[in-house]
Amino acid sequence: MPRPVDVVILAAGKGTRMKSALPKVLQRLAGRPLLAHVLGMAQGLSARRTVVVTGHGAEAVEAALPALADGQPWQAVRQEPQRGTGHAVQQAMPLLADDGVTLVLSGDVPLTHPDTLAALLAAQRAGGPDALALLTVDLADPHGYGRVVRDESGAVRAIVEEKDASDAQRRITEVYSGILAAPTARLRAWLARLDDRNAQGEFYLTDVVRHAVADGVPVVAHRIDDALQVAGVNSPAQLAALERAHQHRVAQTLMAQGVRLADPARLDVRGELVCGQDVEIDVNCVFEGRVVLGDGVRVGANCVIAHATVDAGAVIEPFTHIDGAGAGVVVGTQARVGPFARLRPGAWLGPEVHIGNFVEVKNATLAAGAKANHLAYLGDATVGERVNYGAGSITANYDGARKHRTVIEADVHVGSNCVLVAPVTLGAGGTVGAGSTVTKDTPAGALTVVRAKAVTVPNWRRPTKSAD
Secondary structure: OOOOEEEEEEEOOOOHHHOOOOOHHHOEEOOEEHHHHHHHHHHHOOOOEEEEEEEOEHHHHHHHHHHHOOOOOOEEEEOOOOOOHHHHHHHHHHHOOOOOEEEEEEOOOOOOOHHHHHHHHHHHHHOOOOOEEEEEEEOOOOOOOOEEEEOOOOOEEEEEOHHHOOHHHHOOOEEEEEEEEEEHHHHHHHHHOOOOOOOOOOOOOOHHHHHHHHOOOOEEEEEEOOHHHHOOOOOHHHHHHHHHHHHHHHHHHHHHOOOEEOOOOOEEEEEEEEEOOOOEEOOOEEEEEEEEEOOOOEEOOOOEEEEEEEOOOOEEOOOOEEEOOOOOEEEOOOOEEOOOOEEOOOOEEOOOOEEEEEEEEEEEEEOOOOEEEEEEEEEEEEEOOOOEEOOOOEEEOEOOOOEOOEEEOOOOEEOOOOEEEOOEEEOOOOEEOOOOEEOOOEOOOOEEOOOOOOOOOOOOOOOOOOOO
16 A cells, blocks of 8 residues: 655745745746645645745745645745755654655646656655655756766666766756655655755755665656656746746647637636637637636637636627636626626626626626626626616615615616616616616616706715624
């Protein structure tokens, strides 16, 4: 039976070339902090324990961890001062039990595939109970990485950091990724033997290879050729390059599934995008959180869609902003939204609903066939079937202290430039004349025409907002 896996994530690095007050591991890739990606790897491996080693910006990193960990157990330990990667792992060892295997990950290496890590752990098991396993990669330009030194038989003998490498060693193209797996008891002993007699005066984690070889322990390398999986971030330029490389892969995957992208280079998926058949996406679209696009959905240029479901046959016209964070957004079958529309959390559109230019919908449901074609606001509202909601009309749902709901029943026609002051219900089949301000419920089928005049109320004060 495989031994339990404990994960140590090195997140203490300063990242001086980022030139940012934000810690390096909290910089964002594909909409999420780098560290969130790495924590996701640990979760995907069902790690028994995850220890995050913090240092520079420790307070900010530790404050972010509860949200980034997404419910998985974690502990943080600080590396103060920062004296190298070996010193960082030493700080985590008191929290780890000797019966497990320790997997060391880097907090700024966000795109390692879970299958790759699973293969590394399998290689460690195959090498024997004491084996040390390294994730290595061949790079055309290995500058800056520790080189993997092998003997004549091909066995790994050492990892040599670039600053300590000879000219011959610098020509080696197989490099260490910064990721390793080792039996915790063995790793603990090797870490205790580290010293800082090197060009940087640091305790190198890579020196555990030398100690493993000296102890006669097998050192195995799981070698890959996908540099993106081990690419780290040390500058804004590297972060941008990694973002584009990642987005290119996402685009290729979507197109392989049949999604038609107008330009795969102008797409950003910052979460999970699930697409049905015959989906079309124009240029410069951004998808955040979990977004589901049903069969035959068309998304116009320059749209931002977050935390939403768009059902089959719906059309999202250009420059539309949909953000369902928290309550979600649903766009029904054959609905049409935009251009220049905004759907906020809690917007639920039924089949064949039309939301036009400069219309905002928030915490409102619109039943089948309802229309608000331009220049309108619908908030905290329930809108019935086939309602026609005029230009310039709004639901005044907030009285300064509380929010109230507006109910517009089926087949109501609301003229232009109307104000519906909630709480209010408009009865089915009624008509509200243009320019009306409605403050009372109206019966079914009624024609409502209300022209408000300016009234001065002495000593009036806005209601105090309630505690709830």
